[in-house]
Every structure is written in structure tokens, then in C-alpha cells.
Amino acid sequence: MSDDTIRLVTIGRILRRRRRLLTILAVVGALVGHGTSLLFPPRYTTTASVLLPGAWEERELLTQAEIATSSVVLDRAAATLGRPGAGGSELRDRVSAKADDGNIIKISGTADTPERAQQLSDQVAQQFVTFAARIAGDDTGPEAAAGPEALRKMVVQTNRRISDLAEAADPARTVESVQTRTELAKLRTALQEAVSKLDQADPATRKANMVVMGPAARPAGEAPPTSVQLTVAGALLFVLLAVVGHLTAARMSRRLRTEPEIAAALGSAVLGAVDVPAERPAHRPEDRDPLGRIRRLLGVDVRWDVPTPQASGDEAGRRIRYRRVCARVRDRLPAPRRLLVVVPDGDEIARRAAAHLVAEAKSDPSPSTSGERSSVKTRVVEVSVSRPLVPDDGAEAGALVVLSAGSWTAAELAGIAEACADAEYELVGTVLACPVQARPARTAGHPPDGATPALAGGDDARRGSG
Known part of the structure; x- marks a missing residue:
């Protein structure tokens, strides 16, 4: 992986x-x-729209959006709503404004109820329009309107006076009279341009005349x-x-998965791989503690990072693999053929593979040099990988390690190899146990998977662990 x-x-x-x-x-x-x-608490958000008539540049719209969320506007909105302790700083996190297409400023307000969210958006929009009009000088009071109107009247009267003076000039049309009439015409043109500019600056046509596009809609759901x-x-x-x-x-993960890695960690050659029909392991006595029960309840007692077992052949094909491994083991063992089968503690697949190997070694003896048929006498031990200890009270000529790939690290396998060396066992080789999906049919007379066979040669089955 x-x-x-x-x-x-x-x-x-x-x-x-x-x-x-x-x-x-x-x-x-x-x-x-x-x-x-x-x-x-639940939050509700609604939006009020403000229309800005006239032609506006993008940066001007962004400025207006910033004005809508300024402290002055929010302070006035909070005071109008009559909420004690709710100032502009408290409303700043609950009010936002952005410039939309069509010269529209959308002001969004958030509150804990739909009614308060609606009131907040409407009040901020109204205060924004009022404050923006004040900044632009949009004062529509009677005094402000009387000033420009009086100025227009004075310009009209002056224009008439200029016309009268032009008509009363010297009819002889001397050079002086022509110059006078020309200056009066220029003065009249300048006054007309001033009146035009004054009309363009009229509050009714000024861009600051913003309009609130109706009340904000009451939110129907939470934000x-x-x-x-x-x-x-x-x-x-x-x-x-x-x-x-x-x-x-x-x-x-540092678990070893390939044959070269496993062989290098143990310092012995891989004699072959055998197939073991996959099945859910039975609950072992050490798994009956509370931690083991929790692991079974959560479904973490089975590894997930191993590939799905591939489909296996028939029973006869699997037995051929076991017999070939047994033949390689016999070739490496001196007479008398006594073998210690070492299985890492907790490796259920390897334990079942070791049981099959013992059964095949017993049922398929090979002829010895004297012509008599002899079998490999075996003894199976399970060794703890945390503190590996191999018993040395037997007369075995060598040790065979049986394990499943992808279950152990290089340090753990090296510890098993050192434990075998400390017990003065020479590693004959390594056998990899591979889980496969077995066919329903089984060959008659073959021991079932997981059964603990009698050891060949009459030796009693013993386990040792440290």
C-alpha cells in the first residue's frame, strides 16, 4: 500500500x-x-434594494456600498430601531452591502427572527439614502429651493436688459456701436450657459436622488x-x-508484501506460496476481553488493506502446492528429517497453512536412502512478534517460517530470525500463505480448513511463545 x-x-x-x-x-x-x-441561534437574512438613478461608474458604486455599511449609517439605524446596546459595531457583523447590476445597492440584514431581519434591512436602506443625500448636498427644503429660483429670475431680467441695451445702441452702426452690441451678445450667451448648468444641477436631476425599491421581503427560512x-x-x-x-x-505502513523483501528480512529463501481458503477467523480466547469485543463490534478485527482474495482452483490443485513445498523442505533437511514450523502469533492464515503442511508431510512420505518410506517429523510453534522466543527443547534439524504477506514489518521478521538463531535452529526457508476464495466442493478425505492435525511421526503438538 x-x-x-x-x-x-x-x-x-x-x-x-x-x-x-x-x-x-x-x-x-x-x-x-x-x-x-x-x-x-438560528439566523434569518433578507435584502433591501436601493436604486441609484443616472450614470454611475463602478468605483462610485463600490463607494456607495461602503457608505451603506459605514458606522454613521449603522448607528442611526440602531438608534431608530430602539435596541439598547446595539450600536454600529454590533450591527457591522449583521449588515452587508454590495453593488449589483443596474446601479442597485443590495443591503442584507441578519437577525434572530424574520421580523427583525426585515426591519433591520429596511431601516439601514432608509438611513443610507438619507445620509447619501446629505453628503451630496441634496437639500430639498424651501430655503434651498428659493435660492436657485431667485437666481434664474435675475438671469432672465438681466438678459432682457441686455436686449434693450442692444436695441438702444447707436443706429448709425458705428464701430463703437458694433463692438458694444457684440459684447452684449457674448454676455447674453454666457448667461444662457450659466442657466443651463444651473438646470443640470437641479436636485430633481441629481444622481444623489436615490430610491428604496420597496420593503425587504420577510425571510421564509433560516440562513x-x-x-x-x-x-x-x-x-x-x-x-x-x-x-x-x-x-x-x-x-x-512498513509491512512487507513481496517475496524478496520477506526473504531479505528473514535471511532465508522463499520455498513457495500456498493457498489457504479465506474464511472469517473464529474468536480466540484472547479476543474475549473487552477490547477484543469492541474491535469485533466495530468490525476492525479484520484487516482492510489486504486485496480481495482471488478465486482458487480445486482442492487437488491446492494440495499439489503443499506437496511441492514439502518436497523442497525434504531436500534441504538432513536425516533424520525433523522440522520446527514457526508461525507468528496472531497470523491465522499462516497457522492454517502450517496445519495443511503438517498434514501433507504426514500423508505423503518419501522414500529414504535405505529404501524405507519416511516422513518429516514436525512440530508447530507460535512465536510472539513483540518478544520472540523459540523453544530449544527439541531435536529438530531446522526451522521453517510460515507467514502471510503484508502482515509483518522487517523488524518483526528479523526478530523471529534472531530467535531461531538463538535457539540454534537453522532456517530452512520461508513459506508464504496466501488467502484465496475456495470453491464450495471439497475433496473427500482431506482435513477441513483450520483443523489441527496430528503431527507426523507420533510427535505431540506443542506451542511455544514468549
Whole structure:
């Protein structure tokens, strides 16, 4: 797994083999998300729109949006709403404004009830229009309107006086009279341009004359994140963290999977691989403690990072593999052929493979040099990988390590090899046990999988562990 690419099949294997754990984590995450939603009261958001007539540049619209959320506007809105202690700084986190297409400023307000959210948006929009008009000098009072009107009247009277003076000029049309009439015409043109500019600056046509486009709509639902969204997000987050944790642990795993790596760690050649029909292991006595029960309840007592067992051939084909391994072992053992089969403690697949090897060694003796048929006398021991200790009270000529690939690290296998060397056992070789999917039919007379066979040559089955 450490060198493999993370693929969808790997994630699917996690979801399939860890469904109990993921289901429990999803429930816990949903409860955490729901509890988080209880810490935050529900929020409701609505929007009021303000229209800005005339031609506006983009930067001017952004400026108006900033004015809508300024402290002056928010302070006035809070004072008008009559909320004690609710100033502009408190409303700043609950009011936002943005410039939209069509010269529209959208002001959004958030509150704990739909009614308050509606009132807040409407009041901020109204205060924004009032404050913006004041900044632009948009004063529509009688005094402000009387000034420009009086000025227009004076310009009209002056224009008439200029016409009278032009008509009363010297009719002889001397040079002086022509110059006078020309200057009066220029003065009249200048006054007309001034009146035109004054009309353009009229408050009725000024850009600051903003309009609130109706009251804000009362919100019908909560603003995100809602209680349901937090609950679902909590469940998905916990499941995602669990999947990422599994993938990270698999990436960091140092378990050996290939034959060259295993052979190098043990310092012995791999004599072959044998097939073991995969089945759910029976509960062992050491798994009856509370921790073991919790592991079975969560479904983590079975590894997820091993590939799905491939389909195996028939029983006869599997027995051929065992007989070939036994033949290689006989070739490496001196007479008398006594063998210590070492199995890592907790490796259920390897333990069943060792049982099959013992059965084949007993049922298929080979002829010795004297012409008599002899078999390999075996003894099976399970060795703890944490503190490996191999018993040395036997007369075996060598040791055979049986293990499953992808279950042990190089340090653990090196410890088993050192334990064999300390007990003065020479490693004859290594056998890899591979789980496969067996066919329903079984060959008659063959011992069932997982059965503990009688040891060949009359030796009693013994286990040793340290």
C-alpha cells in the first residue's frame, strides 16, 4: 500500500470492510454537528434594494456600498430601531452591502427572527439614502429651493436688459456701436450657459436622488448553515477523516508484501506460496476481553488493506502446492528429517497453512536412502512478534517460517530470525500463505480448513511463545 496509488477501489474497500466503524463515526459526527447548531441561534437574512438613478461608474458604486455599511449609517439605524446596546459595531457583523447590476445597492440584514431581519434591512436602506443625500448636498427644503429660483429670475431680467441695451445702441452702426452690441451678445450667451448648468444641477436631476425599491421581503427560512446542514456536515466530516486516516496509516505502513523483501528480512529463501481458503477467523480466547469485543463490534478485527482474495482452483490443485513445498523442505533437511514450523502469533492464515503442511508431510512420505518410506517429523510453534522466543527443547534439524504477506514489518521478521538463531535452529526457508476464495466442493478425505492435525511421526503438538 505504501507504494500503490490511491484508487477508487481502495476507497471502496475501506467503505466495505469498515462499514460498521464508518456508520458509528457518521452517527457521532451527526450528533456533534447537531450539538454545534444548538450553540448558535438560528439566523434569518433578507435584502433591501436601493436604486441609484443616472450614470454611475463602478468605483462610485463600490463607494456607495461602503457608505451603506459605514458606522454613521449603522448607528442611526440602531438608534431608530430602539435596541439598547446595539450600536454600529454590533450591527457591522449583521449588515452587508454590495453593488449589483443596474446601479442597485443590495443591503442584507441578519437577525434572530424574520421580523427583525426585515426591519433591520429596511431601516439601514432608509438611513443610507438619507445620509447619501446629505453628503451630496441634496437639500430639498424651501430655503434651498428659493435660492436657485431667485437666481434664474435675475438671469432672465438681466438678459432682457441686455436686449434693450442692444436695441438702444447707436443706429448709425458705428464701430463703437458694433463692438458694444457684440459684447452684449457674448454676455447674453454666457448667461444662457450659466442657466443651463444651473438646470443640470437641479436636485430633481441629481444622481444623489436615490430610491428604496420597496420593503425587504420577510425571510421564509433560516440562513445557512442551518441545523440540518451542520448535522450532515458533521457526519460527512467524521467519515472523511476516518477514510483519510485509513489511507494515511496504509501509506505509512512498513509491512512487507513481496517475496524478496520477506526473504531479505528473514535471511532465508522463499520455498513457495500456498493457498489457504479465506474464511472469517473464529474468536480466540484472547479476543474475549473487552477490547477484543469492541474491535469485533466495530468490525476492525479484520484487516482492510489486504486485496480481495482471488478465486482458487480445486482442492487437488491446492494440495499439489503443499506437496511441492514439502518436497523442497525434504531436500534441504538432513536425516533424520525433523522440522520446527514457526508461525507468528496472531497470523491465522499462516497457522492454517502450517496445519495443511503438517498434514501433507504426514500423508505423503518419501522414500529414504535405505529404501524405507519416511516422513518429516514436525512440530508447530507460535512465536510472539513483540518478544520472540523459540523453544530449544527439541531435536529438530531446522526451522521453517510460515507467514502471510503484508502482515509483518522487517523488524518483526528479523526478530523471529534472531530467535531461531538463538535457539540454534537453522532456517530452512520461508513459506508464504496466501488467502484465496475456495470453491464450495471439497475433496473427500482431506482435513477441513483450520483443523489441527496430528503431527507426523507420533510427535505431540506443542506451542511455544514468549
